[in-house]
Amino acid sequence: MKRILVTGGAGFVGSHLCERLLNEGNEVICLDNYFTGSKRNIEHLMDHHFFELVRHDVTNPYMIEVDEIYNLACPASPVHYQYNPIKTIKTSVMGAINMLGLAKRVKAKILQASTSEVYGDPKVHPQPESYWGHVNPIGSRSCYDEGKRCAETLFMDYKNQNDVDIKIVRIFNTYGPRMNPQDGRVVSNFIVQALRGEDITVFGDGTQTRSFQYVDDLIEGMIRMMNSEQGFWGPVNIGNPGEFTMVELAKKILQLTNSKSKLVFQPLPQDDPMQRRPDISLAKEKLGGWTPKIQLEEGLLKTIEYFEKVI
Ligand code: NAD
Numbered sequence: 001m002k003r004i005l006v007t008g009g010a011g012f013v014g015s016h017l018c019e020r021l022l023n024e025g026n027e028v029i030c031l032d033n034y035f036t037g038s039k040r041n042i043e044h045l046m047d048h049h050f051f052e053l054v055r056h057d058v059t060n061p062y063m064i065e066v067d068e069i070y071n072l073a074c075p076a077s078p079v080h081y082q083y084n085p086i087k088t089i090k091t092s093v094m095g096a097i098n099m100l101g102l103a104k105r106v107k108a109k110i111l112q113a114s115t116s117e118v119y120g121d122p123k124v125h126p127q128p129e130s131y132w133g134h135v136n137p138i139g140s141r142s143c144y145d146e147g148k149r150c151a152e153t154l155f156m157d158y159k160n161q162n163d164v165d166i167k168i169v170r171i172f173n174t175y176g177p178r179m180n181p182q183d184g185r186v187v188s189n190f191i192v193q194a195l196r197g198e199d200i201t202v203f204g205d206g207t208q209t210r211s212f213q214y215v216d217d218l219i220e221g222m223i224r225m226m227n228s229e230q231g232f233w234g235p236v237n238i239g240n241p242g243e244f245t246m247v248e249l250a251k252k253i254l255q256l257t258n259s260k261s262k263l264v265f266q267p268l269p270q271d272d273p274m275q276r277r278p279d280i281s282l283a284k285e286k287l288g289g290w291t292p293k294i295q296l297e298e299g300l301l302k303t304i305e306y307f308e309k310v311i
């Protein structure tokens, strides 16, 4: 049995990860400050003998004896990470320093939940891990993008300087049950709007693209990465290469929900990337043939079913 710390464990992705790690027979410590996460996401795990909950902010040091750390603590939706940008960058950078310091001290393996945002508004398409990105250092998305880039730097430096056993995954847009209805990201916004019969808010002309991954595929990729061969630290892209415009996504959700909602076009937020699609060759090669199994329509149907229950 391994003892595993999941920071940001009460969030959307973190709650699925805690559940899967418990089901595999591990002891799980879920650490969260509940900024965007919620006890509701993990309430079904609370009676489990090997599950523990800790209210803590990763910008402060934390000590515990563990074998592995998954570092997920950080708001991920633009609406939430832009609410307090200084706190967002502190969470990424100080959170990484505190968790890497812990990993170093107790000799734990540590995985960083990085992001496709490190590629910014990419000029190379699809994005391989070797691409350095095209990122504005002083825009409204910078607190998140640059915070995550700096965290990757810290992970590599702790590996090189202190021999910490690190793993970095670059996560592309992920969706699924337990996203907060107020989260502000596109999949949850469109589904909630469609189910309520409200206007679907498309930003810009809706021709920008994203690649959407169902959460179960992400969790499988993260766990395979944590267990990957020694000496492979990434970064590795984890995403679904299916690429859709926001208008295509909106129309698909209207069709699947049988909704009569109308598309309304609103201004495109600053620095909103025009295109995004992962090159997943490295993940396939290094993570035992990992590949996403759940395509958009199937994943959307599961997510719609969840939102029908909660809203
Ligand atoms: P989320 O907002 O649902 O979860 C983040 C969790 O971190 C929340 O529970 C929040 O309360 C917690 N948190 C925030 N600041 C904290 C702090 N200072 N101390 C302790 N806990 C804190 O978002 P998510 O979609 O579950 O994302 C999880 C991780 O995956 C994030 O690091 C995010 O950057 C990364 N990621 C997610 C996506 C995606 O599409 N979901 C894409 C790329 C990267």
Ligand code: UDP
Residues within 6 Å of the ligand: 077, 078, 173, 184, 185, 186, 187, 189, 190, 201, 202, 203, 204, 208, 210, 246, 268, 269, 272, 273
């Ligand atoms: N978006 C949109 N309507 C919304 C929310 C988002 O058209 O109600 C667009 C947003 O401008 C972006 C894409 O959907 O082009 C994905 O946005 P999200 O916030 O989900 O993720 P990110 O921009 O971080 O990839």
